[in-house]
Amino acid sequence: MDRFKQMIADRHEYAKAWKKKTGGLVVGYCPNYMPEELAYAAGMLPIRIMAEQKPDVVSAKWIYASCYVAKNMTNMLLNGEYDYMDAFVHVEDCQWTFNVFEVASNNFPSLLTHYLFTPDYTEGPIAKDVFRSELNVLKGKFEAWTGKAVTEEALDKAIEIYNTNRRLLRQIYEMRRFYQTKILGSEMMNLMLANQVTDKAEMNKILEDFIVELDARAPYDDRLRLMLVGSETFNADLEELVESLGANVVVDELDNGSSNIWNDVVLHKDRLMALSLRYMGRPHSAMKDSNWRRRPQHIFELSEDYMVDGVLVVKQLVCQAHGSDNYAVWKLLRERNIPFHFFERDTTLPLDETRVRIESFLSMLRPGVTRIRGWHQPLGI
Amino acid sequence: MTQDYWKWPETSFTSGEIDWKKAGKITAGVDVGSTSTQAAVMCDGALFGYASIHTGADFKKAADDAIGKAMGSSGMGVKDIGAIAATGWGGFNAAYATSTMDEVSCHARGGRFIYGPSVHTIVDLGGQTVAAIRLYDWDRVWDFFMNDKCATGMGRNVETLCDLLQVPIEEIGALSLDVPVDPEPVSTTCYAFAQTETMGLLGRPEYRAEPMTINQVYASHLFAIATRALGTIGKLQPLDVGDITVYKELGFTGGLAKNPGVTKRIEKDLNVTALTGEYDPILAGAIGAALLA
Numbered sequence: 001m002d003r004f005k006q007m008i009a010d011r012h013e014y015a016k017a018w019k020k021k022t023g024g025l026v027v028g029y030c031p032n033y034m035p036e037e038l039a040y041a042a043g044m045l046p047i048r049i050m051a052e053q054k055p056d057v058v059s060a061k062w063i064y065a066s067c068y069v070a071k072n073m074t075n076m077l078l079n080g081e082y083d084y085m086d087a088f089v090h091v092e093d094c095q096w097t098f099n100v101f102e103v104a105s106n107n108f109p110s111l112l113t114h115y116l117f118t119p120d121y122t123e124g125p126i127a128k129d130v131f132r133s134e135l136n137v138l139k140g141k142f143e144a145w146t147g148k149a150v151t152e153e154a155l156d157k158a159i160e161i162y163n164t165n166r167r168l169l170r171q172i173y174e175m176r177r178f179y180q181t182k183i184l185g186s187e188m189m190n191l192m193l194a195n196q197v198t199d200k201a202e203m204n205k206i207l208e209d210f211i212v213e214l215d216a217r218a219p220y221d222d223r224l225r226l227m228l229v230g231s232e233t234f235n236a237d238l239e240e241l242v243e244s245l246g247a248n249v250v251v252d253e254l255d256n257g258s259s260n261i262w263n264d265v266v267l268h269k270d271r272l273m274a275l276s277l278r279y280m281g282r283p284h285s286a287m288k289d290s291n292w293r294r295r296p297q298h299i300f301e302l303s304e305d306y307m308v309d310g311v312l313v314v315k316q317l318v319c320q321a322h323g324s325d326n327y328a329v330w331k332l333l334r335e336r337n338i339p340f341h342f343f344e345r346d347t348t349l350p351l352d353e354t355r356v357r358i359e360s361f362l363s364m365l366r367p368g369v370t371r372i373r374g375w376h377q378p379l380g381i
Numbered sequence: 382m383t384q385d386y387w388k389w390p391e392t393s394f395t396s397g398e399i400d401w402k403k404a405g406k407i408t409a410g411v412d413v414g415s416t417s418t419q420a421a422v423m424c425d426g427a428l429f430g431y432a433s434i435h436t437g438a439d440f441k442k443a444a445d446d447a448i449g450k451a452m453g454s455s456g457m458g459v460k461d462i463g464a465i466a467a468t469g470w471g472g473f474n475a476a477y478a479t480s481t482m483d484e485v486s487c488h489a490r491g492g493r494f495i496y497g498p499s500v501h502t503i504v505d506l507g508g509q510t511v512a513a514i515r516l517y518d519w520d521r522v523w524d525f526f527m528n529d530k531c532a533t534g535m536g537r538n539v540e541t542l543c544d545l546l547q548v549p550i551e552e553i554g555a556l557s558l559d560v561p562v563d564p565e566p567v568s569t570t571c572y573a574f575a576q577t578e579t580m581g582l583l584g585r586p587e588y589r590a591e592p593m594t595i596n597q598v599y600a601s602h603l604f605a606i607a608t609r610a611l612g613t614i615g616k617l618q619p620l621d622v623g624d625i626t627v628y629k630e631l632g633f634t635g636g637l638a639k640n641p642g643v644t645k646r647i648e649k650d651l652n653v654t655a656l657t658g659e660y661d662p663i664l665a666g667a668i669g670a671a672l673l674a
Contacts, residue, residue: 317529334618342616344529352470356510357527360485364522 410670
């Protein structure tokens with residue numbers, strides 16, 4: 001198992017060890033726009049709550065209709081797998097994950113909870129001011145929970161660490177722009193996920209070492225280059241499947257992938273405003289894009305920058321955010337003649353169905369490329 | 382002995398006119414689907430033999446039987462075939478195959494063989510999947526979509542319905558068209574829901590303001606299947622934005638292509654008449670695999 005996949009698997013143990021070592025609070029969050037810098041400055045460890053594909057034993061009675069991500073999150077929370085988590089911040093974005101937040105709030109009275117309002121029109125004239133005031137409320141909550149003030153010095157340090165983290169990730173993404181890539185999509189996805197459950201100061205050291213390692217690594221043979229767009233995922237199964245069929249995901253536009261790394265916090269005398277400007281200025285998530293529809297253009301630009309042969313638009317079954325967003329993405333990709341394939345995914349569907357689609361898509365992009373015996377073998381390169 | 386209403390007849394054919402020993406290139410394709418298995422043997426690009434059988438529980442046996450029946454008593458053996466491509470859900474069970482191909486490419490190529498170069502949209506109505514495929518002028522896939530959630534719109538659904546309602550599968554399509562006007566379709570969300578709702582239409586007619594005839598019940602169910610397929614076709618990239626004439630060059634493949642209760646409703650909705658071909662459309666995947674092998 002690669003090291004980043006192992007870090008994801010060990011994330012609960014890691015957070016418990018971090019708590020024991022530092023005595024700090026662990027704050028879980030979902031789904032997007034979480035100002036992690038603020039939590040970090042308050043001495044907390046922010047971790048993204050992730051779903052795992054496990055048999056669901058408890059969540060059915062709590063959530064009837066929901067995406068598998070929210071169902072599995074609920075399942076894991078109610079099963080006590082996040083029992084080390086001291087606080088839960090839900091950042092307004094997706095209704096399904098809000099259900100998770102509500103179930104957690106109702107069932108764990110001792111859990112510190114906060115609902116962070118995020119403007120839908122992130123580019124609206126008052127969005128930055130509204131979000132800044134929400135950040136101020138959140139800061140107050142963090143101070144009450146930890147019993148310590150969040151100082152400007154602590155915020156500056158947190159911002160620096162997070163800016164460094166984003167810069168290092170962009171550096172690795174940059175290496176994927178060209179042919180003769182040294183990193184496959186599955187390893188990158190695992191890295192991105194590991195990054196969201198690890199102390200960023202520690203992660204930055206890991207990333208710096210990894211970049212040195214990548215420089216010395218022999219490149220992979222060139223393959224068909226794909227872009228992955230759509231609902232958030234919490235594993236690299238799809239990337240591994242793509243790789244097993246002779247292609248590679250070279251860039252993504254996922255909420256837990258690249259969309260968090262493209263812009264930094266720019267220094268401002270008002271630290272909270274600096275954070276607000278950064279988060280309101282990041283590439284729109286699907287839920288925040290219904291007014292301006294900038295996300296399709298962003299996806300197109302990434303596809304051009306990364307010289308992709310085709311785009312996989314993958315929606316989680318009953319995903320609220322991407323249900324209305326995908327059509328705008330299709331429209332623009334069609335107008336620009338970028339080949340793409342759309343499909344819905346769910347853990348209840350057999351992997352072979354996804355394999356058939358991707359194999360067909362790869363054949364469409366480059367006829368004959370998947371004509372290899374043994375595609376039914378277990379995944380792996 | 383009870384009748385197996387769901388069982389469609391198995392077919393096979395081996396040409397007596399083509400001398401395979403004189404053929405320069407012999408290829409074969411086997412399409413092992415979830416419900417049916419087809420094999421096609423081509424000699425110099427002409428269809429030499431084919432077979433269409435029920436897959437059953439043993440995919441490997443189905444693959445072996447199909448190729449055996451397609452070769453018939455011609456004396457040809459698997460070793461005489463230069464290349465064999467396998468496709469379909471169970472394609473990897475064909476141990477004799479020299480390569481595997483994706484279903485979309487195979488149906489696209491097979492559809493062109495059956496319907497000729499004018500076909501630009503192929504709708505594969507299979508046992509568990511429906512795939513809408515858009516083709517370039519040349520034999521290459523431009524765009525495709527497949528059903529996502531379950532087998533609601535597919536052949537296996539019709540098989541179990543025929544068993545449930547005790548109507549022969551070859552007749553249900555024509556019977557469903559014998560209605561003055563199409564009733565509302567049943568649920569298209571789930572195969573099990575659809576069948577439960579269909580059975581509900583039959584029950585307690587005294588409580589219905591206008592009790593449905595059995596043909597209307599068939600129509601309601603097959604209309605739902607056509608609706609599901611239309612949802613997939615509608616996602617395809619238009620040939621030219623705003624131009625719907627592209628559907629005029631449409632051909633059906635797969636087992637449900639032989640069910641007029643589904644195909645006629647799709648044609649009506651799209652305002653087209655589907656192309657007709659010389660060969661059984663269920664063979665498209667196997668023929669395509671043979672041509673691409």
